[in-house]
Amino acid sequence: MKSTLRFLMALLLSVLIVQCAQQQMQRQVLESHTVVLDIGHYYAPGRGGQGARTPDATQGGALEECEFWYKYAGEVKDVIEQAGYRCVVINRGDTPTDPVLAAAAKRTGVIQVKTPQPTAVYLSRHHPKRMAVGILSADYALDWKPAAVIFLHLNSDSDTWRLSNKGAFYCNKVGVPMATAMAEHMNRTIFNRSMPNGGFPCGVVIRTDGHKGGGDWLNTCNDSWVPAIITEIAFVSNPEHARFLNVPTNARRFARAIGEGVVRYLSNR
Ligand SMILES: [Zn+2]
Numbered sequence: 001m002k003s004t005l006r007f008l009m010a011l012l013l014s015v016l017i018v019q020c021a022q023q024q025m026q027r028q029v030l031e032s033h034t035v036v037l038d039i040g041h042y043y044a045p046g047r048g049g050q051g052a053r054t055p056d057a058t059q060g061g062a063l064e065e066c067e068f069w070y071k072y073a074g075e076v077k078d079v080i081e082q083a084g085y086r087c088v089v090i091n092r093g094d095t096p097t098d099p100v101l102a103a104a105a106k107r108t109g110v111i112q113v114k115t116p117q118p119t120a121v122y123l124s125r126h127h128p129k130r131m132a133v134g135i136l137s138a139d140y141a142l143d144w145k146p147a148a149v150i151f152l153h154l155n156s157d158s159d160t161w162r163l164s165n166k167g168a169f170y171c172n173k174v175g176v177p178m179a180t181a182m183a184e185h186m187n188r189t190i191f192n193r194s195m196p197n198g199g200f201p202c203g204v205v206i207r208t209d210g211h212k213g214g215g216d217w218l219n220t221c222n223d224s225w226v227p228a229i230i231t232e233i234a235f236v237s238n239p240e241h242a243r244f245l246n247v248p249t250n251a252r253r254f255a256r257a258i259g260e261g262v263v264r265y266l267s268n269r
Pocket of ligand 1: 040041051052065153154
């Protein structure tokens with residue numbers, strides 16, 4: 001009888017210790033004033049950005065997501081810093097060899113996360129049950145003890161032009177309020193206003209499947225209670241989106257609207 005009681009007491013104690021550690025992690029995230037932006041994919045010398053590309057250059061020019069975010073991540077950072085938060089911008093590859101992109105990287109202060117092979121699958125240092133290509137970026141982001149992590153991407157669902165308009169902020173479970181705030185802001189300022197989207201709003205999708213693109217980046221952040229989002233809201237395969245984003249003033253407004261959505265969430269936490 002006595003040993004059963006001792007066992008139950010030990011069990012209760014271990015549950016309380018785990019709960020306490022979780023609450024401490026959650027508090028640390030809520031009190032953090034740091035946002036990490038990860039420029040998606042990487043730049044290969046001679047081949048350019050290795051993310052999704054427009055099928056051709058007929059809609060105002062060629063557009064590729066990694067190169068796009070090298071040019072415009074600084075706008076997102078600017079908005080976040082102007083609101084009083086620290087913003088760190090990272091990419092898992094080396095600095096682009098293209099001089100325009102290299103200059104943009106320098107201006108933005110992009111930190112090149114030293115991934116030995118940007119195309120290889122790695123286990124997360126923070127949560128070793130999580131593994132993915134590009135997870136070293138998620139690990140590095142978590143090293144900053146951030147309030148939020150944004151994986152900067154553009155979407156694509158076709159190698160030919162197609163009017164795709166079901167884009168979304170893919171988020172982890174703890175990222176739903178942030179994704180919702182960001183989508184609402186996009187709908188108020190960009191979607192179906194300056195950027196045509198067939199009347200469809202910007203979506204929010206919870207992604208917990210680690211086998212789907214970026215699933216385990218989101219999961220590893222969720223394991224640390226950090227809201228995380230992949231910005232798959234605009235399609236490089238949609239000619240209307242490509243025409244819109246190929247105009248630099250539009251691209252800047254689009255990037256700044258992502259930053260404004262993050263700030264809206266952070267200031268209402
Ligand atoms: Zn991408």
